[in-house]
Amino acid sequence: MSPSRITHYVDGADWSGATDRTSQVFNPATGEVTGALDLASADLVGEVVASAAKAWPEWADTSLARRSKVLFAFRELLDRNKKEVAALITAEHGKVLDDALGEVMRGLEVAEFACGIPHLLKGGYSENASTGVDVYSLRQPLGVVAVISPFNFPAMVPMWFIPIAIACGNAVVLKPSEKDPSAALAVARLWKEAGLPDGVMNVVNGDKEAVDALLTHPDIKSVSFVGSTPIAKYVYETGTAHGKRVQALGGAKNHMLVLPDADLDLAADAAVNAGFGSAGERCMAISALVAVEPVADDLVSRIVDRMGKLRTGDGTRGCDMGPLVTGPHRDKVTGYVAAGVEEGATLVVDGRDADFDGGDDGFFLAPTLFDQVTPEMSIYRDEIFGPVLSVVRVHSYEEGLRLINDNPYGNGTAIFTNDGGAARRFQHEVEVGMVGVNVPIPVPVSYFSFGGWKSSLFGDTHAHGIEGVHFFTRGKVVTSRWLDPSHGGLNLGFPQNT
Template sequence: MAGTTKQTINHWAAGAEFAGTSGRFGDVTDPATGAVTAQVTYASVEDADQIVGAAAKAFPGWRDTSLTKRVQVLFRFRELLNERRDEVAAIITAEHGKVLSDAAGEVNRGQEVVEFACGIPHLLKGGFTENASTGVDVHSVRQPLGVVGIISPFNFPIMVPLWFTPIAIAAGNAVVLKPSEKDPGAALWMAKLWQEAGLPDGIFNVLNGDKVAVDALLGHDQVKSISFVGSTPIAKYVYETATAKGKRVQALGGAKNHMLVLPDADLDLAADQAVNAGYGSAGERCMAISAVVAVGGIGDELVDKIKERTEKLRTGDGRRGADMGPLVTQQARERVTGYIDAGQQAGATLVVDGRDVTPDADGSGFFVGPTLFDHVSPDMAIYTDEIFGPVLSIVRVESYQDAVELINKNPYGNGTAIFTNDGGAARRFQNEIEVGMIGINVPIPVPMAYYSFGGWKSSLFGDTHAHGVEGVHFFTRGKVITSRWLDPSHGGINLGFPQNA
């Protein structure tokens, strides 16, 4: 409302909100209505120094805290997240636009990594060899890095931070999270939840802002690693800039995910899953299916089935029970509608046009309805580019081999899926396809937290994937100790039952 004082979303440092000194702010918008609902503080270089400094100061105490006590904080955070998930889901819907059920699902997938991190003692165990040489023992340990930086995207404001943060904290690091300036509310909410769970001040910090904040993290001498998720051009920039400063980096980039449908597939199942995976979260997922590859003569039937389902979807405010919400900003809406224009001009068949959708929403939200193209060729921009919107393209090929060659030629290698009832074809596909995550009759093959998430080719910069064992190794360094003791040592007498502390 006019004249209403808007909420200010500040940084979080050393256990308290921090307004910063830059005097710069950005608008936070409700995508369903177009209304500006808050302003977020943008950091200066000096603000970044202060926040990183708070993390560096807190790190030694947390590093030396027993593993038992660290994991107790993780368990408490897990319980609080379970109790309060509806709160953060509402924040996500209000700032990002995805429907409430999708926001709740995002929280659940992030929680899986929290639960994985609760079991980190097993993964931090070292090895031990007695008498490797006469009287000489050798053992290995894994130790935390120090201050670690996490730069997360707008499309998953709670799940992506939870891919990295619980593991980094459980391993003994101090975290500085730079959330997207488009929807930063979930990060500040999470900071307060960590504090309530008993995490010492300074171990989880939030640095808000734009490129100034990003570059400050990438170049800061006290930041030892960078975890990033976002578009491929920015992932490459993050990787090159941070590695030049000697940091270890895991930078997850963009995608162009294919769904291959063979003639023997259940076409009703394939159509259902193409719609779910193509239009969920308005297509703003790095694992969204954006290209359905129809093999042989099934194209017409498959397109008809997808069209029928697409036209039944309800677009609107995510708090009103719609199937699909808005895009995150007006700029995103203009970008997506521009690709729809380009697809028509290039000669693709526009089967369902989402540009003139009438959403169930108040105000002027950033809506594009589900859009379906047929007869898309690999030279069209709607195929080559990551649109990041609710645009699904049907590409027709003659054979399985043509489909594999098409997918393997793509510069991205994040996720892909095959729909078939032929086990031999599926097994061959999983062996031959050059993509990091593969689904067999599963359209969005995001692995469980105890496996690692990440793609191939231009979808990943750096050698380490997110969460799972690779995530634990990323946030720790190995050390090997060789020792010899000439005399045994003796402790005092204590008949009490031994306890962890």
């Protein structure tokens, strides 16, 4: 079967033009090329932005009541089509179907939050701030905004931003990952079905040329980005240098601190789930387990026992863990496994030697466990973004906390303990943006905001929640004085919002 064409979504329809450049989209479980993706030139990005800019004013002037109706309709359509979107994620990313469905549902939560936009955009009002003078505040949309999303959550991460941006009255240009674009395109088409005017939601596929065009285009008012730290820093510096508001969420090296009083069965389950879910391709994955002695030997034994029950293979076959997203990425992760051995870590479980339930050419690596890892090793220092869990042994809570706080990343962390005082102290003292207490992947719900500290975030604003509403709007304060007017006219009908 020849690869199908995957193209852009502009002005409410699939793009029909010709392209000079394409890239391959794979099924990671088989290694088969399933799609040929059109890559946008800078000129095409300019055309897409112009289309969005043309559609934006009318949408910005649309009443909150009508915007909310579109949001509610979109929410229902996404819920109705969630399994189909999940299947697209599994086909191009590789994560198992249950995990893909969970991703869609977490994105759906942000759409539900955005349905409350009339309340979220309410301003403040002070009557008689001075004699006869009233002062009130309001928030208005930015214009055309860009979202640049990563491969690891092709539906959820765009949904962190797009429903709120649209609800606030903006037009959106999404640049999804070229590795797995189809889920984002499917979701974009649902917006049209929900009643969103053409041109308000657009998808442009591409590589660095498209990214740079969005970062420098004068009509793009803001950029939301999620990806590795070096690229996040580049996006932030380039976007802000061109006058844009930027929120750039970067990489992570998430630690899980296990105290001696913790429930070790709970901790072992959490380490396996958070370390190997989605093949470790999560910015909130636990990749460093910090065990406070004397529990390390016992904890490692329990983790090994659980790892022996996992099946790695095709995400459509009921396996526990799927492949990595591409062959080169799989090779990069296996390179870290080799480096860990060379640097002196103890390789307890080697995922390179496993049997895989999938195609012979699939991009597989089974869960891998290292013990006796030290901070100088590359498997500890670097964000591997694969199913590699490193156990670091420390002798006290203070030593473990210092290890976490000394790390340049500050995205997510967790503590496992039955001591409420220790947990409260940890959540206060740890220098990380998202903290779990006996929760291994502390991703905030939609009405809170997602984002880390230190080199895990460039910009001042986190994703979704009220911070997301503020990011996609500008505040304005009005001071007014009026003569007392008289009003007339009769209308006995019940007033309605339109």
